[in-house]
Amino acid sequence: MTDERSDHELLAAHVAGDPDAFGVLVARHRDRLWAVALRTMRNPEEAADALQEAYISAFRRAHTFRGDSQVTTWLHRVVVNACLDRIRRNKVRAADPLPEDPERAAELGVTDDTDVLEVKERRADVATALNQINADQRAALVLVDMEGYSVEEAATILGCAVGTIKSRCARGRAKLVPLLGHLRETVA
Amino acid sequence: MSNDAQHVSVDELADAAEDLLPPERAAAVQNHVGGCSSCAAVAAALVDVCEALADAPVPPMPDTVFTRLQAVVEAESERRASGAADNEDADARALTAKRTSVGSFGQNPAYGGKAVGDHDGEKLSQD
Numbered sequence: 001m002t003d004e005r006s007d008h009e010l011l012a013a014h015v016a017g018d019p020d021a022f023g024v025l026v027a028r029h030r031d032r033l034w035a036v037a038l039r040t041m042r043n044p045e046e047a048a049d050a051l052q053e054a055y056i057s058a059f060r061r062a063h064t065f066r067g068d069s070q071v072t073t074w075l076h077r078v079v080v081n082a083c084l085d086r087i088r089r090n091k092v093r094a095a096d097p098l099p100e101d102p103e104r105a106a107e108l109g110v111t112d113d114t115d116v117l118e119v120k121e122r123r124a125d126v127a128t129a130l131n132q133i134n135a136d137q138r139a140a141l142v143l144v145d146m147e148g149y150s151v152e153e154a155a156t157i158l159g160c161a162v163g164t165i166k167s168r169c170a171r172g173r174a175k176l177v178p179l180l181g182h183l184r185e186t187v188a
Numbered sequence: 189m190s191n192d193a194q195h196v197s198v199d200e201l202a203d204a205a206e207d208l209l210p211p212e213r214a215a216a217v218q219n220h221v222g223g224c225s226s227c228a229a230v231a232a233a234l235v236d237v238c239e240a241l242a243d244a245p246v247p248p249m250p251d252t253v254f255t256r257l258q259a260v261v262e263a264e265s266e267r268r269a270s271g272a273a274d275n276e277d278a279d280a281r282a283l284t285a286k287r288t289s290v291g292s293f294g295q296n297p298a299y300g301g302k303a304v305g306d307h308d309g310e311k312l313s314q315d
Contacts (some may be wrong), residue, residue, distance in 0.1 A: 019265045032259075034249035048253045052260050059264045085285040145241035163208070169309060172204035176237045177198050177230065 003025055003028075007071035015063050022059050031149055032147070033079055036184050039082040039142040045089075054082035069156065072134075076147075077157040129179035136162045137172030140165050145173075196220055201233055249296050 003024045005013065010028075013021035026033065037047040037054070058078045066075050069106045086125065094122050143154040150167070196204075196217050202219045203209050221227045 017268075019269060022265070023261045026257065026261065027254075030249045030254055031246060035246045038247055044253070046249070048256065051253070051257060055257055055260055056264060059261065059268075067257065085242070100225060126240055145238050146244060150240070166206040166208055170206040170208060171199060173234050173237045174198040174202040176241075177202075177233045179253075180237050180240050181234075 003174055011062055011071050013063060014059075020063070025071070026055060026058075026075070029075060032072070033075060036076055036079055036142060036147060039127075039130065039146060040080060040135070040139050041086065042138075043125065046086065050083045050086045053080065053086070054079040057082060073149075073153060073157060076143070076149075079144070079157070080157055081159075084135060086140060102183060125180060129176050132179060133172050133175045135173070137168045139171045140168035141176075144169050194220060195224065196229050196230075198234070201227065201231050205234055207233070 003010070005021070005024075007025060007028070010021045010025040014025070033054075034047065035052060037051045038044060041047040041050050054075075058075060061078075065071070075141065130141070133141075139158060140154060142147045143157055144151060149157065151162050151165045153167045200209070200217060201221070204214055207214070209217060215311075221231055
C-alpha cells in the first residue's frame with residue numbers, strides 16, 4: 001500500500017487517467033477522513049454514507065482542485081460539505097440526537113482496540129456532548145479543536161469567514177462546558 | 189463575588205478567549221475574571237473543553253467501511269474507464285439502443301455489452 005507519490009502527484013495522476021491513484025490517496029488518509037465524517041455525522045452508518053458521497057464527488061471533481069492548498073484540506077472540505085449537506089437533507093431526523101446503538105456500532109467495527117475504561121468513557125462523553133450542539137458549531141470544533149486545523153484552514157474548508165469560525169468555536173465550547181465540565185473532577 | 193449581576197456569561201468568556209469582544213469589553217471581562225474565582229473556574233472549564241476535544245481518541249476507520257469505500261472508488265474508476273471506451277463505440281451503441289427501443293428483436297443480447305458486432309441483426313445482414 002506504500003506509494004511514494006505525494007498527495008498532489010496522486011491527484012494529478014488521477015486527473016490524468018490513472019485508475020488507481022485516487023484509491024491510494026483516500027486509503028492514505030482513511031482514518032483522518034473517517035474521524036472528520038464520524039465526528040460531524042455522529043453516527044457510523046451516516047458517516048459511511050456521507051464518505052461515500054464525498055469520495056464520488058471528489059473523484060469526479062478532482063480536476064477542480066487548485067494546487068494552492070493541501071490536498072488533505074481539499075479532501076476535508078469535500079467530506080465536511082458532504083456531511084453538512086446530508087445533515088441538512090436529514091434535518092428532521094437529525095434534529096433528534098441520534099441514539100447510541102452499540103450493536104450496530106459493533107457490527108461496523110467501531111468498538112475500539114483499547115480496553116482502557118477511562119478512555120472509553122471519555123470518548124463516549126465527548127461524542128454524547130457533541131451530539132447536543134448544532135452541526136455548524138460541531139463542524140468548526142471538529143476541525144479546530146479535534147483535528148488541529150488553524151481557524152484560517154477551517155474557514156477555507158467550511159467556506160466561511162475566519163470570524164465565523166471563531167464565533168462558532170466559541171459558542172460551541174460554551175455549550176459544551178456544562179456537558180463536559182465534570183471531566184476534570186472525574187479524571188483528575 | 190456576591191454580586192452575580194457582574195458575572196460574565198460562559199458565551200462571553202468563550203468569545204473573549206477567541207478575541208471576539210470589543211477592546212473595552214475584553215478588558216472589563218479580563219479584569220473581572222482576575223478577581224472572581226467562579227468566573228475563572230468557568231474560563232478554566234472552557235480550556236478543559238478544548239483539551240477534552242483534542243484528547244478524544246481518533247477512531248480508526250472500520251475495515252468494513254474501508255472495503256465498502258474501496259469498492260465505490262473501484263466502481264467509479266471502471267465507470268470512468270468504460271465511459272472513455274464507450275465514446276469510441278458511441279455510434280454502435282446508439283444503433284443498439286435504437287433497435288432496443290424499436291423492439292424488433294425482443295430482448296437485446298448486446299445490451300450492456302460490447303458485442304455489438306455479434307448482434308442478430310448484423311448476422312442477418314451478413315446472410
